[in-house]
Amino acid sequence: MSSLLLDVPGLLVLPPNHKAHVASCIISLRLVRSYLAEASKPQDLECRAWTALAEIGSRIIRAGWTTSESTPWAGRLVDEVENAIGKGLLMAQRLSTLSVYKQSLLLLQARLAHWQQNVKFSRSLVKRLSSSFTFPNPDQVFDVPSTPPWLIYSTYLTSISHCISQVPPDYNLALSTLDDILNAADRLGDLSIKLLTHILKLRICFDAVLWDDVGPSLTYAEGALGLSYDEIDSGTKEKTFVSFEDPFEASMAVHFLIMAVVYFTHVGDATSASKRLMHLHALLDSDVLKLFPTGTIQINLKSGPPLIIKCTHPRVLIQLAYLVSSVSKRDAVGRRPRRKVFAAEGINLLEKEIQKEIPLDPWADLYDPSDVGERMVKMHADLFSELVAVCIMRSELDDAEKHLDALVAHTRSYGIFEAYAARISLHYAHFAHAVGDSDYAEKCYSVAAHLSEAGTFVNISARAGNVSLQIGNGVSLYEVEEELCDVVQSCKGMGGTLEAVGHVLQACISNEILTSKSYLKSALDLASASQDNHLRGLVLALISNLYLRTAETHARAMLDTCGQIAAGLGAPAQKSETKQKTKVPEGPVGNAYLGLWVGEQFLDIYRREGNEKKAKKQELVNDRLADAAKELSKRRFTRTTS
Template sequence: MPEARPAKRLKLEHTRASTSKEQPFKPLPLPILLLSLPALLVQPPTSRFHAQALCLSLAAVRACLGLGALSPEVECRAWTALAEVGMGVVAGGFCGREGCEWASGVESEVEKAIAKGTLIAQKHPSLSLYLHHLTFLHARLAAWKQNPKFSRKLISRLTSSFLPSDPPHIVYAAHLARIESFIASSVPGEVNAGLGNIEALENLARLNGRGHERVVLLCRVLRLRALVKAEMWDAVGEALRLVEEDLGVRYEVAGTPKSQNFAQFGEPFETAMAVHALVIGITFFTHAGNAAEASPRLSHLHVLLDSGALDRFAAGVVEIPFENSLPLTVQVTHPRILYMLTFLVSAVAKRDVVGRKPKRKVFASEGIAAWEREAGKEVVLPPWASVGDVEEVQQRMARIKADLLCELAAVGVMRSEFEEAQHNLDTLIAHTRTHDIFELFAARIALQQGHLAHARGQAERAGRCYRAAAFLAGAGDEFVEIAARAGELVLGIGVHGREEGVGAEEGEALARQCRGRGAALEAVGQVVEACLATEILKSKQHLKNALSLASRAQDNYLRALLLALISAHYMHTSPEHAKGMLETCEQLAMGLGAPVQKLGGVGVNGKMGKTRVEVVSVGNVPLRLWCGERFVEIARREGEEGEVKKREGVNKLLVKSLKS
């Protein structure tokens, strides 16, 4: 029985049939059909049919070139398509992969296709756009073959050959490729060259006038990123100010998040630039130890992400439109990475670990949970992306999780939650080995093992870990190296005293190296200088400088230590001042640790039966015990026997807790 169909559907089919009779479709010429197949077959790199799509696309383009008697335009397009598809195969790592014999020899095919296509484009001026694109592909291939100098030479030759009539998206793309080749390097001279190229591109965009303001903003964000990557911190503040000025945002440092109206951004490009600038800005001010400046930017970043800002460029691609021209397509940091980075910078920016639920621990823990949720989801990428792009996102995600585990381990050490800290370090080691990034984190792991052993009073093990961390860091991670050497030096002073623990020259040299490397190391350097100072006034000044840095960064863990060290200088000269600092130190120490614990009890009137159980917030027991002993010393000197007995009772409970 025939299917009953609605009248509208019958009418539509009748119309199509009439049109087909009056104007029958003409079959596409075979070369055009074959060249159209790669665009129809394209599959994202996360698809299980990605390899098949590349294989069939190669076959289609090869078949087209095998037809012969092609027009120059079709032949140039075919060679360009072969180079494009071939680069997708090469960048995806299929050439040397077992079971991918179809990809054998593709690399040499790409080289041949670029040479053939370039030759045809040079002979026919109307095909100059193909020439630009083939040069891009040639530069990519050279970079993939670890020949950055030749890659830059190709791009430089291209940028110098542009005419005023060339489309802006092609011109800007060439400049951006050249910039990226420089700022991706860790060589100082090349970074400076990249900054020079950024300035040249910004000047070109300004010269082009209205409609090119977004390119200027892009250049400023690129400069900001390059400066932070090269750790050129002195120039970051001004670069950040210019970016925020272009975005039209201002932050009231004294204001609370609720009192500020944070800007929202409608266009994907501006949204992406704002998110990048906020992440970098928070990182910069945290490094500088300026919590007041980092806080409103962190609040703004959270507001943006809560409003779904990352969904506006879900594939990690944004466009800059131009009048009477195609837009410039820019690949930015993938939104999944930015999402995870938000947890990381939030944990790092919130330095304070005092309290029941410190935000630093909360953000790090939530980041790990978010990572577990995101890890199983498919990565959204543009169709022209390669398997290599997927692997890069996955590797960066793996490194962010490792960073979050480092944060959790550090919080565990600072809060005397030693078992939890060790568990997180064990998890970190397993994670880095699973994702083949252990070598990147080996120095940091050794440093944190040293911190854990140091906090537990295991001096010998702590010293070995510090030396291992300094050796593993070498010249590659100066921050970790200096931190490890500082840890070993302070450990030596604590165990053996100033005279035997460390040489003065060594300590002074280390203190000098701490300068200009961020607020945390700057404060450590001041502590080292205070320990080595032979004059009390100089020692006090260094400690006060360190306390100022710790307070500005809202780092109460370091602040508690510094208050203890400073109070020791006032024990005999100003006991009231010393007691004030010791009380603050004790309050901070009580919040730096595990939850409330029950520390034994005593029978009423010395008889069995009901017992009075002392409940004490344990916190950082060694620091609390040290403060308690100083309180006893001051009270005894002032003849306050009642206070002495009270403090001695608390100290006994702390000693019992320390031994248990």
């Protein structure tokens, strides 16, 4: 009957967000301790008991309860777990029939050492464990016991997790361990594990910012999933995408598509990003996340028990899909730009979902609920950030200020303001730049550059904005040449948007017109490929200015497009049904400064042509745009004096 004490903890296990979870942990520990306190016990059951005590204690340690004042009963659990691992290993080493317990206890000891920040000892344990692996050999006459496949893969995955989570991360060792997993999967014939390695390699390359390796990794992962987007036209309405019924493959496909969209958005390939995004939306619309509702996936292996792994929780994935959709849609022109729609809808859904209980498995880690909640909070801030950016682009300054205030309040409420301070300062700089408040914009650009890490997107964006602001204010190029050249160099390899900005700045310091045209043409190609019409309008304005005297027809075509973009950056959500009685259209004017500059160029052209009728009409349009620009100046004056 005493052996039943070891079976009861398995019946008491509850999800970490259950109200009786703490009580179940306390009772499980008492039951295991009671069995170990008995006088005579079978060796196999005693070794099992020590392993159970180490497993339950390790979960409590990882949750941080041993250092919490609210759980004094767990204060000495670290020493108890170390003692349990030691005694269990001694027993497992004496009897060959207990070798599985030995390998499991070594893995628990490696995890405990990593939690104690003893990286070298943890690595040596994993290395010793992996060196003891035995694989089945079909050429052998006698059946030699081999290491269970699930334990082999668990060990390697633990090593990768430790490499990525340590400070600083050891990406080289993580990638090397991935090769070991791939070799083991080849020997054991587990195709699902091969797919997992491709997705993991893609994830590591993202985390390590190895953009040159992301492209090949995407290709391998696409082939492993059986996907191809070469024949898909992003402009057609009816599309057929590959669907998935297996929970593991479905999870890998969702993770792959999210990373693929991010990568192609980063490099400025909007067409490729759009194809993957449509597939992602098709999968989510088919309720694919219901295949793994708790974020736990079972991988069936060719032999032995399945491997159970934890992936990104579906509650996080659905919000991440909204965020990625918003980020990938660079075009801010139109009545309902999708970048704004996805961000707004993502916030609405998040505010509903955050009130619901998170579904988790009983064996989930104790910190999983807080981890999912923390990710939701950060994505909420990211969605606010996207709303701020698109509203500034569209000159919807009242909405931009409202969302910016909400972003600041949100980050302060949840204690993450320091992590977002640089980005928030950059938003304030862009806001001030948009209304012509040069002094305030320069201060915010400097703060954003100072708070952000050198070489990051926010840091380079802030420095580029500051340099362009000074050039626009008429500062001599000799005064900013050193900083400008450094910013141009930093923009290289930072993705389509910043590379285009680098080309624009490079054109500003070029002494030859042909060289400037070449740089601006490269910037226009990058902006067009990424469908970033906000940046494209600026580049078109700069190029057209170089062709006004030499190729007026070409310049007028670019000015027409530039004017349409300027007007579209602020188009109302609903089209006015009333007929315009005046020759000048009413309503929002979009980007007033850009629209006014384009209007002044057209006015000069009409006057040179002697076309008084068009010139008078353009004067009326320019007056309205000038009034809108003055309103921005008043807003700037109010902002700086308040």
